[in-house]
Amino acid sequence: MATANPTMFQASDLNRHNDSVQRRYRLLFGLMTLLLITPVMLILGTLVAKGGGAISWEFLFSAPTDGMRTGGIFPALLGTVWLVTVALLLSVPIGIFAAIYLSEYAGDNWFTRIINLAIINLAGVPSIVHALFGLGAFVIFFKFGTSILAASLTLAVMTMPVVIVATRESLQAVPQAFREACWNMGATRWQTIRRVVLPNSLTGILTGVILEVSRTAGETAPIMFTGAVFFTPFLPNSVFDQTMALSLHLFVTATQVPGISEEVPFGVALVLIGLVLTMNSVSIAFRMWLRGKKKW
Amino acid sequence: MVELATPAAATTDASQQTVAAVPNKLEVRNLTIRYGSEVALRDVSLSIREHEIFGIIGPANAGKTSFLKAINRMDVFTSGMRVDGEIHFAGRDTRRLNNVYALRSRIGVVFPLPVGLPMTVYDNVALSPRLRGINEKAELDVIVQRCLTRAALWDEVKDRLNALGSLLSGGQQQRLTIARALSQEPDLLMLDEFSIAVDPVTTMRIEDVLKELRKEVTIILVTNLVQQARRLADRTAFFLGGECVEIGVTEDLFTGEVKDQRTRDYVEGRFG
Numbered sequence: 001m002a003t004a005n006p007t008m009f010q011a012s013d014l015n016r017h018n019d020s021v022q023r024r025y026r027l028l029f030g031l032m033t034l035l036l037i038t039p040v041m042l043i044l045g046t047l048v049a050k051g052g053g054a055i056s057w058e059f060l061f062s063a064p065t066d067g068m069r070t071g072g073i074f075p076a077l078l079g080t081v082w083l084v085t086v087a088l089l090l091s092v093p094i095g096i097f098a099a100i101y102l103s104e105y106a107g108d109n110w111f112t113r114i115i116n117l118a119i120i121n122l123a124g125v126p127s128i129v130h131a132l133f134g135l136g137a138f139v140i141f142f143k144f145g146t147s148i149l150a151a152s153l154t155l156a157v158m159t160m161p162v163v164i165v166a167t168r169e170s171l172q173a174v175p176q177a178f179r180e181a182c183w184n185m186g187a188t189r190w191q192t193i194r195r196v197v198l199p200n201s202l203t204g205i206l207t208g209v210i211l212e213v214s215r216t217a218g219e220t221a222p223i224m225f226t227g228a229v230f231f232t233p234f235l236p237n238s239v240f241d242q243t244m245a246l247s248l249h250l251f252v253t254a255t256q257v258p259g260i261s262e263e264v265p266f267g268v269a270l271v272l273i274g275l276v277l278t279m280n281s282v283s284i285a286f287r288m289w290l291r292g293k294k295k296w
Numbered sequence: 297m298v299e300l301a302t303p304a305a306a307t308t309d310a311s312q313q314t315v316a317a318v319p320n321k322l323e324v325r326n327l328t329i330r331y332g333s334e335v336a337l338r339d340v341s342l343s344i345r346e347h348e349i350f351g352i353i354g355p356a357n358a359g360k361t362s363f364l365k366a367i368n369r370m371d372v373f374t375s376g377m378r379v380d381g382e383i384h385f386a387g388r389d390t391r392r393l394n395n396v397y398a399l400r401s402r403i404g405v406v407f408p409l410p411v412g413l414p415m416t417v418y419d420n421v422a423l424s425p426r427l428r429g430i431n432e433k434a435e436l437d438v439i440v441q442r443c444l445t446r447a448a449l450w451d452e453v454k455d456r457l458n459a460l461g462s463l464l465s466g467g468q469q470q471r472l473t474i475a476r477a478l479s480q481e482p483d484l485l486m487l488d489e490f491s492i493a494v495d496p497v498t499t500m501r502i503e504d505v506l507k508e509l510r511k512e513v514t515i516i517l518v519t520n521l522v523q524q525a526r527r528l529a530d531r532t533a534f535f536l537g538g539e540c541v542e543i544g545v546t547e548d549l550f551t552g553e554v555k556d557q558r559t560r561d562y563v564e565g566r567f568g
Contacts (some may be wrong), residue, residue, distance in 0.1 A: 050363075100485070107375065108375060153547040177407070177409070177411045178411065178413055178414065180370070180406070180407075180411075181405075181411040181473075181476075182411060182413070183370065183373060183400065184368060184370065184400055184403075184424075185400065185401060185404075185423065185424045185427060185476070185480055186397045186398065186399070186401025186424075186427065186480070187397070188397060188401035189429055193421065195427075196413055196415075197428075200414050201414075217556050235513075251523070
């Protein structure tokens with residue numbers, strides 16, 4: 001063995017330069033990350049500071065009184081749960097099944113390429129356009145009237161492309177070698193999907209769906225014209241009823257009610273964002289659990 | 297067939313006499329495989345006998361893997377892949393077969409890189425029986441143990457059958473893949489460069505397994521290790537650039553009794 005060159009481990013100018021460059025990049029990336037979480041922190045801080053006082057049992061579980069100046073938000077909270085649930089019941093099965101078709105069955109040809117393009121474009125349509133589409137199609141043409149059904153259908157159309165894209169990505173994250181191993185055994189496409197592909201993408205799909213829930217809960221424009229109302233003294237009994245909704249209630253209390261305490265709209269916003277954050281934490285917990293069970 | 301089960305100690309003459317009486321497991325006639333306009337395999341005709349280990353050697357892009365894919369009718373999953381010619385398996389032209397699932401379930405395939413499916417060791421081996429409709433635990437237990445034992449893996453995994461198959465070591469996963477292929481109770485086992493990601497000791501163990509298996513199944517062994525073909529194969533074909541250059545008794549190829557100079561060059565390592 002030759003003796004080591006004594007200067008081998010001494011830092012050269014190039015070493016020092018490379019190291020200082022990488023430090024500067026690390027600083028840049030770190031700062032950007034800080035910048036990213038700053039607005040989140042500011043929003044949450046403001047909401048808790050200004051709206052925290054409004055939150056009470058009564059606020060969450062009673063109806064508004066005195067032209068929404070006092071009382072609670074229960075009809076809006078319940079309405080949002082209705083809207084999101086019905087919208088998901090419509091969009092999730094259709095979205096997932098369509099994604100399975102596109103990812104596992106459809107060949108790569110001009111037709112599927114057009115469909116994929118349409119899905120991407122649909123995801124980019126502004127929500128107010130969806131709102132007008134929903135008004136024209138579901139409220140007027142299908143004669144559902146302004147109802148939970150019409151609003152949820154509108155929300156479903158809006159969220160479906162995102163469900164499809166999220167599902168397709170989870171499906172395609174399953175290595176092709178697994179499918180081929182299964183096909184080689186004589187399994188049909190469906191057997192392969194059912195036994196190998198779905199079990200390994202389900203958690204990813206569900207994560208996408210949960211993230212979708214939080215987006216649906218916050219949408220205002222699509223439900224304004226199609227099913228949500230400023231105020232109704234009744235709680236919804238079926239999907240053909242109108243309903244209040246948290247997002248619209250926030251808009252109303254913040255801009256349309258004179259002489260209302262500042263605490264109310266902040267409280268509504270806090271409840272809405274709390275709902276969304278709860279959903280997101282479920283999704284994050286899910287993903288951490290998934291990572292713990294990483295299978296390949 | 298009984299004579300064939302004894303290791304190839306017999307002289308070339310004797311073994312040829314014996315195998316002449318054995319029916320062909322697989323007959324390939326004028327097989328041409330194209331990807332788009334590119335020809336991957338040109339006009340290959342050969343037959344593989346029952347219970348022989350048929351080696352296929354050749355450098356990359358020789359068409360070896362495409363050949364296996366065509367046999368298994370996996371071309372339908374590969375866009376742009378076109379197969380012309382006839383492949384008779386167990387007396388039927390597989391190109392005209394409607395029930396390709398039955399065909400594939402009779403053929404076990406082992407890939408270059410081990411593919412442990414992301415399920416437990418047990419489920420990996422029980423998958424194929426389950427696809428066939430066997431759901432009884434006791435029956436599955438027997439199959440799983442038998443296949444893992446035959447693949448020389450049982451002793452290493454018998455205490456962790458519920459561990460994930462995809463988390464076994466590379467060599468173990470490759471034996472798991474073999475066990476899974478055996479769980480299909482295949483008539484034909486196709487191995488595609490199985491030792492590429494496996495250490496030499498495991499390779500030798502798998503080779504011993506294959507020598508045992510040839511009593512029961514016909515084996516096509518695609519390998520880029522010419523010495524592996526020499527150790528295992530009864531007959532060997534040499535593929536080069538989409539052409540089947542030569543087919544012969546393995547020992548002949550290695551002792552220089554070749555028809556084509558290129559075979560000798562390849563076997564002796566003069567080009568790769």
